[in-house]
Amino acid sequence: MEYLSFYKDKKILVTGGAGAIGSNLCRRLAELGAKVIILDDLSSGVSWNVPSLPGVLFVEGDILDEIKLKRVFFERPQIVFHLAAFFANQNSVDHPERDLMVNGMGTLRLLEYSVLTGADRFIYASSGCSIYGSESPLPLREEFMSMHLSTPYQITKMLGELYCNFFYHHYGLKVVKPRFFNSYGPGEVPGQYRNVIPNFIYWAMKGLPLPITGTGEETRDFTYVGDIVDGLLRAGAIESAVGQEFNLASGKETRIIDLAHMINEATGNKAGIRFVQRRKWDTKDRLLASIDRARELIGYNPGTTFEEGLKHTIDWFKENWDKIEEAAKFGPGVSSAVREIVVKVK
Numbered sequence: 001m002e003y004l005s006f007y008k009d010k011k012i013l014v015t016g017g018a019g020a021i022g023s024n025l026c027r028r029l030a031e032l033g034a035k036v037i038i039l040d041d042l043s044s045g046v047s048w049n050v051p052s053l054p055g056v057l058f059v060e061g062d063i064l065d066e067i068k069l070k071r072v073f074f075e076r077p078q079i080v081f082h083l084a085a086f087f088a089n090q091n092s093v094d095h096p097e098r099d100l101m102v103n104g105m106g107t108l109r110l111l112e113y114s115v116l117t118g119a120d121r122f123i124y125a126s127s128g129c130s131i132y133g134s135e136s137p138l139p140l141r142e143e144f145m146s147m148h149l150s151t152p153y154q155i156t157k158m159l160g161e162l163y164c165n166f167f168y169h170h171y172g173l174k175v176v177k178p179r180f181f182n183s184y185g186p187g188e189v190p191g192q193y194r195n196v197i198p199n200f201i202y203w204a205m206k207g208l209p210l211p212i213t214g215t216g217e218e219t220r221d222f223t224y225v226g227d228i229v230d231g232l233l234r235a236g237a238i239e240s241a242v243g244q245e246f247n248l249a250s251g252k253e254t255r256i257i258d259l260a261h262m263i264n265e266a267t268g269n270k271a272g273i274r275f276v277q278r279r280k281w282d283t284k285d286r287l288l289a290s291i292d293r294a295r296e297l298i299g300y301n302p303g304t305t306f307e308e309g310l311k312h313t314i315d316w317f318k319e320n321w322d323k324i325e326e327a328a329k330f331g332p333g334v335s336s337a338v339r340e341i342v343v344k345v346k
């Protein structure tokens, strides 16, 4: 396919390339024959996730560090995928200033260096949960946005889109703003601030009950990382993506209670579920995105069923269990999902 052959011999910078989505993107790019430069400070990514393939250069460092930025932009990347971010909602509530520095200033610097060094395209990892707020009609469509966001992360991820728009209009930088929805899949290590799927799998494999923050009736639009990566490859190569924002989602809803039962069943966990208090910022009962615009603009067509995606993810956990356990370093009482328990313990 044309958009895949586009990457052969291209120089591509991926910030956050050791992370959940970035590591999968870098592996695909390297397989397609691209020269991949990764900038990642390993604050949430892990070095063993960085694909060790020919053509991959890994630079460990902060996107706020000018010397590291000069080092990676010295390579004159033609395409920049900016995925590094201070992740995610609860982390930003706990550390709002660092969130602003990394997601706000960090994105601004990446855009500046991209213009200065003549990058052909800049793909910004935007976030569906950050744009639409909790009042938007379902399915979420790109033209509707909210000014009433519930965490600093949501504010700064939206800020990134606004900076992209400025660089597009003022400097003519060819920006693309895919909005991801609840990515999951191989490559996401569980942790205190991570998403529900890796954390559920982690606890289930340890034989612990899965904590549900709310009633369990809440839904999310879980999107397999391979489908997001395919959307990103299209976003970087296809001309009609330029200047646009579009959802990269599955277009399907899954209830959290069903997710918990599926994971307990797939891992043989007999400990069941338990209900804990919902987090104050967690104001969205349902998340479901329209993927019409991405289909139209770039031919996006997420093909992985939830059952398949979950199986790949659990298989990856089993294959990498020792490294995951070592990297995760958090117990059931140290998750943002069960914060009040941590407070009581203290």
Ligand SMILES: NC(=O)c1ccc[n+]([C@@H]2O[C@H](COP(=O)([O-])OP(=O)(O)OC[C@H]3O[C@@H](n4cnc5c(N)ncnc54)[C@H](O)[C@@H]3O)[C@@H](O)[C@H]2O)c1
Residues within 6 Å of the ligand: 015, 016, 017, 018, 019, 020, 021, 022, 039, 040, 041, 042, 043, 044, 045, 046, 061, 062, 063, 064, 082, 083, 084, 085, 086, 087, 102, 106, 125, 126, 127, 128, 129, 157, 179, 180, 181, 182, 183, 184, 195
């Ligand atoms: N995972 C999701 O469901 C989701 C949803 C919407 C948007 N996004 C966005 O997609 C992108 C990738 O998400 P992810 O799930 O792979 O997250 P991740 O945390 O796994 O990956 C981000 C990577 O960036 C690195 N990083 C963080 N701060 C850095 C800094 N200051 N300098 C250099 N590197 C830094 C981390 O070490 C990590 O490897 C992020 O921008 C995120 O906001 C993700």
